[in-house]
Amino acid sequence: MADDSDSKGSELNSRRAFLRGAATFAPLAALGGASLAAGDVAPPPAAPTSIDYAPAFFTPAEWAFLNAACARLIPHDENGPGAVELGVPHYIDRQMGTPWAEGGIWYMQGPFVEARPEFGYQSALTPKQQYRLGIKAIDDAVQAATGKSFAALPPADQDDWLKKIEKGEVKSDQLSLKTFFTSFLLKNTLEGYFGDPLYGGNKDMAAWKMIGHPGVRADFLEFVGEAKPYPYGPVSLHGKRG
């Protein structure tokens, strides 16, 4: 099936990416930007490379999980690109360096008590902690059941695990994996997929092109009165046209 072979391809790609990233990160850092050879300039922020990215927050095991999970949440298929090839794991890793990841835009004073779901997030865990504990809990559960890590499972098995987690059927005594899945892993994957490329995902605005979203064109005076297809492709925050 095209679906399976493609996702296997992207899984291989992402592992290769990680290995290359790890191998090249130190020398690059040591050289510094000024020493790069002509023609070897850093890519513009609107075009994140999937090859030379080394995660700043995620460990190798976490990175493998994140790439594998993103590849299933938004797979490459006949409708368009998948989350991994558009850089969604990079987006999530970069978000881990923002105040949001520390709970900085939330009220995080205790006491933390259980409440009905309608009252929203009541956990003391920051997004960073959600990812750190959530990925480990899932990998531990998968390991205990199959002897393999989540990333090493075949895609169909990964889908089954994600569905069970989404339904709240996989438990951890440290956190709600259902909340981790819905409010962090999936939510942030969608953000990265559909957000502006400057944040690391949505490479070449491919997700916008797939659905017909014009990005930040933000000027529709001549078109708003007509229920017709909009004729232009997207524009990114950096002014790149897609």
Add this chain to the structure above:
Amino acid sequence: MADPVKPVDVVIVGFGWTGAIMAMELAEAGLEVLALERGDDADTVPNWAYPKVVDEIAQSARNGLLQNLSKTTVTLRHSKDELAVPYRQIGSFKPGQGVGGAGIHWSGVHSRVMPEELRLRSHTIERYGAKFIPPDMQLQDWGVTYDELEPHFDRFEYVCGTSGQAGNIQGRKIEGGNVFEAPRSRDFPLPPLTDPPTSALFAKAVKELGYKPYALPAANASRPYVNSYGCQLGPCNFCGFCSDYGCINYSKASPQTTILPALYRKKNFSLRTNAHVLRVNTDSSGKKTTGVTYVDAQGREVEQPATMVVLAAFHLHNVRLMLSSGIGKPYDPVSGEGVVGRNFCYQVLDSINLFFDQNTYINQFMGAGGVGQAIDDFYGDNFDHGPLNFIGGGVIWGRQTGNGPVRGIPLPQGTPAWGSAWKQAVKDNYLHSGRIEAQMSNMAHRGCYLDLDPTYKDAYGTPLLRMTLNWQDNEQRMSEYIGAKALDIGRAMGAKSMAGRIIKRGTDWDTRPYQSTHINGGTAMGTDPKTSVLNKYLQSWDVPNLFVLGANVFAHGIGYNPTGMVGALTYWAAANIRSTYLKTPGPMVHK
């Protein structure tokens, strides 16, 4: 210790819409005016310049323009016997932050009120009898009449350059406008905006159903406009970034686009940002305010003396300041006595997403916050409530506010949340779906109120405001009735499927998904000091040199968007302060 600083005539707490209006009016009257704003300074350039601000990650996913809840928030519960928990993340409502306040990220729907809403208790008894009012409903008149407010509604619309079409000018009904509206003295300053696809489909469908559509009044300019302060607006280009965003285009009315450039030229006005007011100070009698105490950017407490204090912060902060300053008797839901925190209300919103076939282009990325077609056939008391047995109503609209994929792509019921089937649905529906809504009133009920939380505190050590609120039977039955009408409209618009949220009997308030920032009540205005905090001029019954502005002065939650009413009430209060209070300071209405 607080360092004494130079006294001023007036200190204004909060610098959004109401603060800007009142500062302008009192500066024009020659007073030395100081505004204290807890957030940062901000202006169209650089803060909302294109393209930086039209960033869904920064503004919608990370709440860039909203109140930072890590500093202060509220706690929530459904009824007085539950434990309240903090509103830790932005959800059901979106308070703003910084100069301009919620006047920056609002959408721009600019309505008035119906005359009978301001005398709802009297009106209901006249039409349906006193027994029609449920025993726990705290229905009361506001103390001010529509006729008194009309010049101030008009004033605020002409400051904002509001786009719309009159349906009633001095009693003359006009086709194409809202035939239910109360008489206005003249037409809107600007003609209506162009209808986007959702609104055009809505107007056609409701006409076929026998209703009377009108262009929703929008403080999004349809033409170039210069207001009486000399501030200029440019025509809205339907960029699709309105609610959650500052306007890139000088089209959406905000304090920055309509008042502040003129105010900043006045030498007797000054603004201090990063100044978080902790309390309103009173003298030993408790009947006179002497100014306020605030925390500055460096964390130092500063005592600011003033002859007169105006609370002009967002609803939540105004109510909490009254409670934490000990001004006015706090409301007790058991005895029914006390007034501060009483009549806390929200607004009921039914939201229906419509999914069309592949040939029907809605293009939801285009739009403006205020643009839309609406009907008032089920608003207020425009329909006979006798056989229905509930009080209140709402506006049903087909707006197209602008939406992008990070803000969430609505999908038909039963669509998986991820995977290839989700992707197919996103691709099939993004350009071909729209939304209609019913936005309805929320009456005041005995068990819905605000007080100070006994456990949780903010970053300054002040107790958080505690909200006790849930949907009551009256509102649930109203929503079932009007929600069914909205579903009929959705079907008549040709939707192949619909999905959404209609509040029904048994539905509890869910604080997670965004619903509406139109929270109101808590420091009600009124005719009786036993049931209101403020008199009809928004002057404290207890401390006559303290005035309180904002939707917190509402006696119940109206179905319309509140900003038009909030602005008009501010001009009304200012006009009376200038004509009466400043000449003879003291109570303007005697108890």
